[in-house]
Amino acid sequence: MNLSNLRLFLRIVEKGGLAAAGREVGLSPxxxxxxxxxxxxxxxATLLNRTTRAISLTEEGKxxxxxxxxxxxEADELESRVRLGAEKISGPIRISAPEDLGRQKIVPIVDAFLTENPEVVIDLNLTDGYIDLVGQGIDLAVRHGSLADSSLKARSLGTNRRIVCAAPSYLAxxxxxxxxxxxxxxxxxxxxxxxxxxxxxSFLVDGEQRSVMxxxxxxxxxxxxxxxxxxxxFGLALKSVRDVEDDILDGTLVEVLGDFSAGTTGLQIVYPPSAVQPRRVRLLIDRIAAAFQ
Known part of the structure; x- marks a missing residue:
């Protein structure tokens, strides 16, 4: 069995096609x-059902x-330990995070992690939309809210208060x-x-949760x-306090309606339920969790 063929197979699944996977790794269709x-x-066994427009996994492929x-x-972990020693890590880590939180909070953590671990490669996907961690081969994601996919594992980063805020110029x-x-x-x-x-x-008004359009x-x-x-x-915004805390501190933005709690959401790291997680991924998860503590 060729491990490189297994890697290519996963890339085909993640990219949704043979041609896209080939472009990613420099191979012809x-x-x-x-x-x-x-x-x-x-x-x-047939691993993929292929049509001119799409591919889908067979049961054997899944x-x-x-x-x-x-x-x-396991192979990456073994290679890293043999080649670099038990104390060093190497290899890729694919991360997904919300746009604003990712730029402000996650990127500095990633930068420091890369400086300390020069053999690690980070592939960062900043998006506020839904992303399929398993289907796209994401190692870990930072997400707001509750865990919709119960098959994923999660590590809490605490709660995250939402506030309504505006610039002083808008309020004036x-x-x-x-x-x-x-x-x-x-x-x-x-x-x-x-x-x-x-x-x-959503707001807390007279002890009751109410929604305002x-x-x-x-x-x-x-x-x-x-x-x-x-x-x-240009207007009022409903934002995570983690996204705008620096703006609030320096007066660029002002919180309004503070007497009417806009609610809190969970913040967590989620990752696929793999029995084996590369040490580099575990260490980065620990680093992110420590930073948010």
Whole structure:
């Protein structure tokens, strides 16, 4: 069995096609197809159903994806220990994180980690949308909210308060809302999550949770863009306090409606339930968790 063919097979699954996988690793579609055929011949089973438009895993292919990831993780761990010694780590780590939180909090941790471990390669995917960790071969992701996929494992990074904030220039021009109902007269910057718009903002009013529909002329699927528009005085935004804490401290943004809690969300590291996790991934998870403590 050729481990490089297993790696290529996983790349085909992650990229959703033979040609895309080939471009990623510098192989022609014909070479990729030949190596996939060799892998299927080795196992005596069809691993992928292929049409002109898409591929899908067979049951045997699904079983191989899980087993290949465990096997390759063990092989990487063994190579790292033999080649570099028990104290050094090497190899790739694929990470996903929200746009704004990723740039402000995760990137500095990653930079320090890379400086200390020169044999490690980081592949960072910053997105506020949903990403399939298992399907795309992501080693770990930092996510807000509850864990939707119960097959994943999670490590808590604590709670994350959400606040409504605005630039002093916006408040000077349009006034400061004193009650959530006042938001109907304000320009609110709205976050898009995939096909869904976050127009329904939740508040604690008279001891009860209430939702307020907001409107606004600016909508973005990038938390960093929402923050920047807010900093520029274009409207009110509902943001994670971790995303804007520096802006609040230096006065660039001001929290409003502080008497009406906008709620909290969980913040966590999630990762696939592999029986074997490379040491480099475990160490980075520990580093991120320690930083958020």
């Amino acid at each position: 014909a070479s990729v197809s030949e190596r996939l055929s060799a892998l299927e011949h080795h196992y005596g 079983a191989l994806v899980a087993g290949a990831r465990r096997l390759l993780a 021009a349009h006034g400061t809302p004193s009650h959530p109902n006042d938001l109907s007269t304000h320009d609110c910057i709205v976050m898009r999550f995939g096909q869904n718009l976050d127009r329904e903002w 907001v409107r606004g002329r600016r909508i973005a699927n990038d938390g960093g863009m929402v923050r920047q528009w807010c900093r520029d005085g």
